[in-house]
Structure formats: C-alpha cells, structure tokens
Amino acid sequence: MPRFLLIILAAAVFLIMPIREGYAEGADGNMLLKTCSAKDTTNQGICIGFLLGVKDAFWVWEQLDENVSIDCTSEGVTGDQRTDIFVKYLKDHPAKRHEPAVILYLYALKEAFPCPE
Numbered sequence: 001m002p003r004f005l006l007i008i009l010a011a012a013v014f015l016i017m018p019i020r021e022g023y024a025e026g027a028d029g030n031m032l033l034k035t036c037s038a039k040d041t042t043n044q045g046i047c048i049g050f051l052l053g054v055k056d057a058f059w060v061w062e063q064l065d066e067n068v069s070i071d072c073t074s075e076g077v078t079g080d081q082r083t084d085i086f087v088k089y090l091k092d093h094p095a096k097r098h099e100p101a102v103i104l105y106l107y108a109l110k111e112a113f114p115c116p117e
Contacts, residue, residue, distance in 0.1 A: 029097030029104045033090040048079040072115035085112045
C-alpha cells in the first residue's frame with residue numbers, strides 16, 4: 001500500500017506543476033523561492049497553487065492510511081500563510097534549496113506545525 005500512496009502523491013505533484021521552462025526536472029527550492037518571492041500575481045498564483053496542491057496530496061495520503069500524519073497545520077491557515085512559512089524556511093535553510101520543493105515544503109510544515117506524537 002505505501003508504494004501506491006507514493007505513486008498518488010507523485011502524480012498529484014506532477015499534475016499541479018506548471019508547464020514552463022525549467023520545470024521539466026521538477027521544482028526545487030531555488031525555483032520555488034524565486035516564484036514564491038515574486039510580487040506579480042502570476043507567480044504568486046503558481047506558488048499558492050503548488051503549495052495547496054501538495055497540501056491536497058498530503059490530505060489524500062492521510063485519508064488512505066490512518067497511521068500517517070503529514071500536514072498538521074491549524075484549521076484556517078491561508079494560502080498566503082503557507083507561502084510565508086515556505087519562503088521563510090527556504091531563506092533560513094539555503095543549503096537545502098537544491099532539494100525537491102515538495103520535500104522542502106514538508107520540512108517547512110513540520111517545523112511550523114509539528115504533529116503531536
């Protein structure tokens with residue numbers, strides 16, 4: 001079952017990634033920092049869309065496996081808050097920015113909203 005969940009997660013991330021130059025290899029932290037830090041509405045929309053899409057993929061994973069807790073954010077956390085949390089994490093951890101953005105987003109959420117054990 002875990003392999004099935006990883007396939008669903010990977011498919012969801014692939015489907016939410018915008019089709020544009022540089023995204024063929026998959027989004028990394030450097031790319032998303034630039035996108036999420038931009039002031040224009042297009043890049044802000046791409047950033048929030050990516051983060052909310054990953055959030056939805058995490059939610060699906062949690063629904064399929066009751067033993068998994070991935071996204072422990074508080075109720076009512078907005079897309080803008082998610083962007084701020086992610087950008088802060090990327091700026092605070094420059095040595096990790098070459099890693100896949102989806103993994104870095106997970107680290108950012110775990111740091112900001114640790115799941116109860």
